[in-house]
Amino acid sequence: MPAHLILGGARSGKSRHAENLAVASGLPVTVIATAEALDDEMTARIRRHREDRPTGWRTVETPVALAAALAREAGDGRCVIVDCLTLWLSNLMADAGNPAGADLPAALETERTALLEILPTLRGEVLLVANEVGLGLVPDTPLGRDFRDEAGRLNQMTAAACARVTFVAAGLPLTLKGSA
DSSP: OOOOEEEEOOTHHHHHHHHHHHHHHSSSSEEEEOOOOOOOHHHHHHHHHHHHSOOTOOEEESSSHHHHHHHHHTTTTEEEEEOOHHHHHHHHHHHHHHTTOOOOHHHHHHHHHEEEEHGGHHHHHHEEEEEEEETOOHHHHHHHHHHHHHHHHHHHHHHOOOEEEEETTTTTOOOOOOOE
């Protein structure tokens, strides 16, 4: 089954929607988590997410090498949730997991290209969660604006590569592409 992109703002219900779809699939579920626990607040968030997931779901922590993780984890008879593309992008832009002296734009382009190339080839149920960051205020720093722009580009490219796209607001899913 082709990939499904689930977009929404912060605390919109997008992760919960992906989890509900995964439960409804009846398949074994693996969550590819892209967050890194770099401070106490993020550590607590990660712990809450883990505790909220059904028992029996596997979690694979992958801050950068997402395409490689998807190649390993996706397959017939399996459901994979990627939560989330936006944190993955942030990791790439912050040089997380890249070798010392790596060219960040090249690393970002390499990883994004690998993701977009593998998406149409994946088998099983693949649910990609991402933040829609372009609906708010214009960031006041160049880095913030660069991040917003790259997130928008990533969401557009990913949406084009996915058979289904859903936007979630206030916990309510709205189908943008594909059947509901």
